[in-house]
Amino acid sequence: MTMKKTKAETGFSVTKSREGLRLGYMETPHGGLETPVFMPVGTQGSVKTFTPMELEELGSKIILGNTYHLVVRPGLDVIEKMGGLHQFISWPGAILTDSGGYQVFSLAKLRKVTEEGAVFNSHFDGRQIFFTPENVVEMQEKFGSDIMMPLDECPPYIDDRSVVKKAMERTLVWARRSRKARRDFRLALFGIIQGGHFDELRNESLERTVEMEFDGYALGGLSVGEPAPLMYEMVEKFAPRMPWDQPRYLMGVGMPIDILRAVACGIDMFDCVIPTRYGRNGSAITRGGLLVVRNGLYSEDPKPLDERCSCKVCLRFSRAYIRHLLNAEEILGPRLVSYHNLHFFLNLLADIRQHIQAGTFTQFHKDFSSGYDAAQR
RNA sequence: GGGGAGAUGCCGGAGUGGUCAAACGGACCAGACUGUAAAUCUGGCGCCUUCGGGCUGCGUAGGUUCGAUCCCUACUCUCCCCA
Numbered sequence: 537m538t539m540k541k542t543k544a545e546t547g548f549s550v551t552k553s554r555e556g557l558r559l560g561y562m563e564t565p566h567g568g569l570e571t572p573v574f575m576p577v578g579t580q581g582s583v584k585t586f587t588p589m590e591l592e593e594l595g596s597k598i599i600l601g602n603t604y605h606l607v608v609r610p611g612l613d614v615i616e617k618m619g620g621l622h623q624f625i626s627w628p629g630a631i632l633t634d635s636g637g638y639q640v641f642s643l644a645k646l647r648k649v650t651e652e653g654a655v656f657n658s659h660f661d662g663r664q665i666f667f668t669p670e671n672v673v674e675m676q677e678k679f680g681s682d683i684m685m686p687l688d689e690c691p692p693y694i695d696d697r698s699v700v701k702k703a704m705e706r707t708l709v710w711a712r713r714s715r716k717a718r719r720d721f722r723l724a725l726f727g728i729i730q731g732g733h734f735d736e737l738r739n740e741s742l743e744r745t746v747e748m749e750f751d752g753y754a755l756g757g758l759s760v761g762e763p764a765p766l767m768y769e770m771v772e773k774f775a776p777r778m779p780w781d782q783p784r785y786l787m788g789v790g791m792p793i794d795i796l797r798a799v800a801c802g803i804d805m806f807d808c809v810i811p812t813r814y815g816r817n818g819s820a821i822t823r824g825g826l827l828v829v830r831n832g833l834y835s836e837d838p839k840p841l842d843e844r845c846s847c848k849v850c851l852r853f854s855r856a857y858i859r860h861l862l863n864a865e866e867i868l869g870p871r872l873v874s875y876h877n878l879h880f881f882l883n884l885l886a887d888i889r890q891h892i893q894a895g896t897f898t899q900f901h902k903d904f905s906s907g908y909d910a911a912q913r
Numbered sequence: 914g915g916g917g918a919g920a921u922g923c924c925g926g927a928g929u930g931g932u933c934a935a936a937c938g939g940a941c942c943a944g945a946c947u948g949u950a951a952a953u954c955u956g957g958c959g960c961c962u963u964c965g966g967g968c969u970g971c972g973u974a975g976g977u978u979c980g981a982u983c984c985c986u987a988c989u990c991u992c993c994c995c996a
Contacts, residue, residue: 759948813953817951
């Protein structure tokens, strides 16, 4: 008698540091990676402004893709015919794909959610696209995503408990269906915990999702407009209750200090558009907080974006030059700031891992926070 | 020398008697951005303000009118055509 497979072959092991923090190692079909980890977001098959070579150079082991966006364009067929997502975008590392659950939130005006799934009027050409828990898993298997996220309903930050409850329950039903739909057990499938800022809902979502036995668990529905303290509260309460021996992913977070706080609560995986979006919009993330290089203040500033940074951009270029590039709408401007920002995030996570290992994370966290302008988050 | 057109805020450029501190762009200044419809979006952009409003203002100087960026006169300057 053969045991029915319920879990991916993707391996994950955690050790507990002296300070009680998590240090993990995850194996995927596209290489291993240490956690806590930051995953750059490459929605449409590209981490905006970066070549895969640059991502490798920065030490990124895993990036995100987005099922909704990739299906809208170039379409599932193209990616399949090109040999899967990794080959198509020429990325040798791991890929986690989000399901389109976030688009249920961000493209709320263009979609309709039913028990069956979510119908989107494509933002690109208006064409209707139907997402169900089943076909979303199927699509991600065709992509060959190392980590698949199930379709979920990500509600906005809202005080109406019944709305959040409904989304949470629907996410549970969809989770069960997603789990049943998987065929390729080399790929991991995570469960997503919803419930907004309501303790009982979060709790129920967590317990019932964990019962379904996924390969990892994610806290979803946070950083969707709620006050930061509320997000911290949720992470502080629920991260520790997620299974110890499996990856814990806080979706869409966040700013450096958000990440530090979440790591302290036991989160392993992060993704966020901040480094790349802020980069394109002219803000550098630095040890001192946010630095809006675009501002006139820096027009004659010879200093690097971050005086304590050793990235290629900071070793070579002045704020004045970068501001000029941004101002003149030279494409190099957004590229340079994005490069610095992503280096900052990846480096921060490397520092975090190192300090956890050394048993000095708490001090590092404290030092970082005091040097970082709180007003800039 | 003759004829014509025009001068508006940092720049371009609407406006042709009151609803104009003056449309719309651009530049400039600032803010936002957290599983990316974002190389995007929002706000400010004469001076002062207790944010109610007050003051100065559309080449210069006069004039008409209750009222002028808008009409008249002169001047200054710019551009175009003819000689």
